Amino acid sequence: MTAQHFLNGVDRISEVSGKAFAWLILVLTIVVCVEVFKRYILNAPTAWIFDLNSMLYGTLFMMCGAYTLSKGGHVRGDFLYSSMRPRTQAGLDLALYFLFFIPGILALVYSGWGFAKLSWLIDEHSNVTANGPPVYHFKAVIPIAGALVMIQGAAEIVRCIVCLKTGEWPERERDVEEIDVVGEQLAHSEFIDEESRNQAVSQAADIEKAAHQRGMGDDTGRGGKP
Secondary structure (H helix, E strand, C coil): CCHHHHHHHHHHHHHHHHHHHHCHHHHHHHHHHHHHHHHHCCCCCCCCHHHHHHHHHHHHHHHCHHHHHHCCCCCCCHHHHCCCCHHHHHHHHHHHHHHHHHHHHHHHHHHHHHHHHHHHHCCCECCCCCCCCECHHHHCHHHHHHHHHHHHHHHHHHHHHHHHHHCCCCCCCCCCCCHHHHHHHHHCCCCCCHHHHHHHHHHHHHHHHHHHHHHHHHHHHCCCCC
16 A cells, blocks of 8 residues: 555544544524524523534544644644745654644543543433533544544654655645636646636635625725715
8 A cells, every 4th residue: 555545544534433424514503493483483502502513613623633734724833834845844744743743642542542432331311401411422522533533643644744855735625715816827827728827816816806896885884984
């Protein structure tokens, strides 16, 4: 198995798990809408709904961590990093992975396993309300999410090593991108014709202009000057 095959395999695991749990945002939206209807229209609020919302969002947040890492989407300080050569970036990333990432994620998995094990043993339920929902299944997400992030972190370490050897970052599988990012890439691409490039630039400019006009309209509506 080549390094690229290993990277693609790990990335695919992170992508499948991340996109599967991303559907929880739809479940969370439905739950919130139903609860708003019950609370303000039927005057029949659910006592434990806040606990359920927290567990749904927490599961979504944790289980999408590996997917975000696989796409290089976590927050980083790009002010200096983006101006570095690939080998310098890889060396810095590699040092940070060993100094902070691995110890931190190992601590997360170890502590999360302890929390989850105890929660299952005592059949833990939320104590915010008298009839709170069970939380042991939610706490089991902590070590699972940590393990997925650790696996993806191993792939990122391999990426750093490959970059140190070759001077170039290994390719990542393509994924959905924002409209302005796509427009910028098309505008600077050398593999499309001039007409398509001009069309992409025009569309990006129209989007920016519309956003600016919308923002000016909001300021006017709040009493600001147009």
